[in-house]
Amino acid sequence: MRxxxxxxxxxxxxxxxxxxxxxxADDAAVVGGLVVTQDALVEDVHFRxxxxxxxxxxxxxxxxxxxxxAASGAEPLGLVVSLGLRAETKAGDVIELYEGLNEPGxxxxxxxxxxxxxPLLSVTALGRSDRxxxxxxxxxxxxxxxxxxxxxxxxxxxxxxxxLGSPLESAHxxxxxxxxxxxxxxxxxxxxxxxxxxxxxxxxHLAERSGVRCVVxxxxxxxxxxxxxxxxRLGRDAVEMACGFGEDYELLAALPEPAAHAVVGRCEVGxxxxxxxxxxxxxxxxxxxxxxxxx
Amino acid sequence: MRxxxxxxxxxxxxxxxxxxxxxxADDAAVVGGLVVTQDALVEDVHFRxxxxxxxxxxxxxxxxxxxxxAASGAEPLGLVVSLGLRAETKAGDVIELYEGLNEPGxxxxxxxxxxxxxPLLSVTALGRSDRxxxxxxxxxxxxxxxxxxxxxxxxxxxxxxxxLGSPLESAHxxxxxxxxxxxxxxxxxxxxxxxxxxxxxxxxHLAERSGVRCVVxxxxxxxxxxxxxxxxRLGRDAVEMACGFGEDYELLAALPEPAAHAVVGRCEVGxxxxxxxxxxxxxxxxxxxxxxxxx
Numbered sequence: 001m002r003x004x005x006x007x008x009x010x011x012x013x014x015x016x017x018x019x020x021x022x023x024x025a026d027d028a029a030v031v032g033g034l035v036v037t038q039d040a041l042v043e044d045v046h047f048r049x050x051x052x053x054x055x056x057x058x059x060x061x062x063x064x065x066x067x068x069x070a071a072s073g074a075e076p077l078g079l080v081v082s083l084g085l086r087a088e089t090k091a092g093d094v095i096e097l098y099e100g101l102n103e104p105g106x107x108x109x110x111x112x113x114x115x116x117x118x119p120l121l122s123v124t125a126l127g128r129s130d131r132x133x134x135x136x137x138x139x140x141x142x143x144x145x146x147x148x149x150x151x152x153x154x155x156x157x158x159x160x161x162x163x164l165g166s167p168l169e170s171a172h173x174x175x176x177x178x179x180x181x182x183x184x185x186x187x188x189x190x191x192x193x194x195x196x197x198x199x200x201x202x203x204x205h206l207a208e209r210s211g212v213r214c215v216v217x218x219x220x221x222x223x224x225x226x227x228x229x230x231x232x233r234l235g236r237d238a239v240e241m242a243c244g245f246g247e248d249y250e251l252l253a254a255l256p257e258p259a260a261h262a263v264v265g266r267c268e269v270g271x272x273x274x275x276x277x278x279x280x281x282x283x284x285x286x287x288x289x290x291x292x293x294x295x
Numbered sequence: 296m297r298x299x300x301x302x303x304x305x306x307x308x309x310x311x312x313x314x315x316x317x318x319x320a321d322d323a324a325v326v327g328g329l330v331v332t333q334d335a336l337v338e339d340v341h342f343r344x345x346x347x348x349x350x351x352x353x354x355x356x357x358x359x360x361x362x363x364x365a366a367s368g369a370e371p372l373g374l375v376v377s378l379g380l381r382a383e384t385k386a387g388d389v390i391e392l393y394e395g396l397n398e399p400g401x402x403x404x405x406x407x408x409x410x411x412x413x414p415l416l417s418v419t420a421l422g423r424s425d426r427x428x429x430x431x432x433x434x435x436x437x438x439x440x441x442x443x444x445x446x447x448x449x450x451x452x453x454x455x456x457x458x459l460g461s462p463l464e465s466a467h468x469x470x471x472x473x474x475x476x477x478x479x480x481x482x483x484x485x486x487x488x489x490x491x492x493x494x495x496x497x498x499x500h501l502a503e504r505s506g507v508r509c510v511v512x513x514x515x516x517x518x519x520x521x522x523x524x525x526x527x528r529l530g531r532d533a534v535e536m537a538c539g540f541g542e543d544y545e546l547l548a549a550l551p552e553p554a555a556h557a558v559v560g561r562c563e564v565g566x567x568x569x570x571x572x573x574x575x576x577x578x579x580x581x582x583x584x585x586x587x588x589x590x
Contacts, residue, residue, distance in 0.1 A: 003389070004382040008408050011386060020393035021376075021403040029405030031373040031421045034327045036404075038419055040377035042411045078326040081316075082335035082417050087299040091306060094298070098315035108316040109331075110324030113303050116337045122377050122417030124333055126326045 027068040027193055028132065034077070035129050037068035040122040049119070051160050054093040056173040057121070058100025063175045064196065065125035066104055067249040070178040071194040073186020074127030078109035081123050084116025097121075104177055131186050138191035138210035138254035140269045145261035147181045148250040150199060151242030152224035158241070159230055168226050175249035181261075182251055189253040198246035200284040203265070204273045206254060213270030218243060218277045218284075222262045239277065244284045322363040322488055323427065329372070330424050332363035335417040344414070346455050349388045351468040352416070353395025358470045359491065360420035361399055362544040365473045366489040368481020369422030373404040376418050379411025392416075399472055426481050433486035433505035433549035435564045440556035442476045443545040445494060446537030447519035453536070454525055463521050470544035476556075477546055484548040493541035495579040498560070499568045501549060508565030513538060513572045513579075517557045534572065539579045 003011060015021045022029075028037040041047055041061050052060070062079060069076050081101060085094065101108055106125070156172030159165065178194070185192055191210055195202050199221065207214040223242045231238035242248075253259075254267055275282045298306060310316045317324075323332040336342055336356050347355070357374060364371050376396060380389065396403055401420070451467030454460065473489070480487055486505055490497050494516065502509040518537045526533035537543075548554075549562055570577045 001386045003380060003384050003386060006386050011389060011408060014386065015393050020397055029375060031404055032329045032423055034329055036375055036421065038375045038377050039407045040379055040409050040417055042379050042409060044412060045410050080324060080331055080333045080419060082333050084335055084337050085298060089298050091296045091298060091301050091309065094306060095313065098310050102315055109326055112334045113306060114335050114337060115340050117339060118413055120415055122335055124375060124419045126331065128327055
């Protein structure tokens with residue numbers, strides 16, 4: 001079977017079933033008391049150098065890993081960066097990339113630099129957390145909250161793709177850092193993850209790991225300012241952009257009681273996900289590697 | 296300036312000078328009490344899928360990172376693996392890759408899986424060490440030792456390249472694990488690193504970081520059995536293959552006194568490297584990314 005048929009999640013399930021990897025689908029692993037997270041960014045899959053500056057690319061590579069630490073309630077300690085570059089790359093571009101990597105204020109403490117035919121970055125973030133909620137602890141009765149409005153990254157991406165010049169393009173290049181919110185939520189959350197694949201997909205990961213049914217009221221999802229305008233210009237649906245695209249890097253948490261964040265749904269006994277719009281079921285999927293190509 | 300002119304080491308020096316990265320040229324970083332090392336393997340730079348099985352590729356990706364832990368005197372705790380794969384990759388191949396990654400017995404505890412136009416692996420190894428010798432502590436009067444014979448990987452690579460069918464091809468695919476030796480040496484070594492770029496280059500890294508002059512007697516370097524034969528068949532020099540190619544993944548240590556390992560040289564007051572053959576200076580360089588292309 002090819003990965004295109006099995007999909008990323010099918011592959012991870014098969015590797016776990018065989019005991020070849022432990023909890024690879026989680027945001028972060030805990031090793032020797034540290035929280036460890038790793039993400040690879042590959043040209044033409046995760047970024048296009050004609051759409052992003054080297055500095056923004058570095059920032060985003062750091063931010064998406066720090067987002068996994070945020071979802072683990074962790075205080076970041078350092079980044080380890082592996083970089084694959086063409087030999088004809090300008091040294092000034094690499095310096096800008098490292099300036100972007102350093103911008104969130106977490107030191108780059110090591111890594112590897114290598115030749116590659118196509119640029120790639122692999123970033124490992126290390127941190128310390130008093131309590132990692134994980135994805136598997138949500139219980140029936142929990143409310144589901146998100147830490148901020150969604151859809152800005154999707155709108156920015158579609159603006160870039162269609163040459164609209166929306167100010168949200170910068171939201172696609174520079175995701176938010178939710179480290180403070182993550183540490184605060186981690187004290188009480190039964191489960192938490194960051195929204196990298198889109199709320200529709202990510203809430204499914206939480207439901208599956210926790211063994212609960214997640215009911216999400218799409219009408220309650222906060223949509224970022226400006227998303228509606230991009231949606232209108234492209235004849236698309238703002239809620240689908242906010243919940244079906246991903247790369248928002250806000251946090252989704254299951255809490256025993258409401259908090260100072262937007263409540264978008266609740267957990268119930270059962271399995272799977274109900275997305276409701278105007279009270280009626282609504283079909284929407286998120287992002288999964290190998291099944292389709294983004295960018 | 297392009298990376299092809301600046302070279303990997305020039306780039307790292309420039310990034311350090313600007314405070315954008317700390318000690319990236321070291322084998323491993325120490326973060327929150329853990330030793331962390333990361334290496335990226337890129338198709339057609341570090342491996343060719345027509346030369347290696349998926350299982351051997353997984354083994355080598357784990358081994359080269361565990362080699363950095365060995366050079367840090369660390370006990371390994373876990374591996375984090377990021378994998379970029381084409382959507383048409385067979386799931387069975389990926390399972391074999393993970394079987395190889397698991398073979399050294401260190402659990403794979405997390406990571407990331409993503410689509411990529413060209414396969415790549417980024418492995419982070421985490422471990423705990425009572426004492427990390429580092430590269431910068433060698434002192435005049437130290438002896439330089441290596442933990443095993445060199446050149447088998449070079450001979451295996453050249454055999455693959457020239458279709459010689461040498462049994463050393465497996466040495467190129469499956470580097471040794473020197474974790475036990477590394478922990479033992481770390482108790483006394485003033486400096487230690489693993490031989491990934493070739494003794495000629497790696498001893499230079501040790502000399503530069505330590506501020507000493509390294510004098511290496513190439514006649515004292517143990518050459519692996521079978522290397523001479525491959526060298527003869529190709530009209531090449533076995534000592535150059537053993538000291539100028541890399542990927543041996545034996546350890547090089549600077550010790551205050553001789554140990555149960557082969558002594559290949561000594562540290563003196565000064566800077567730079569003297570390679571001696573038959574008592575006379577001998578010119579030989581090792582591997583540096585961006586300056587040339589291997590494979």
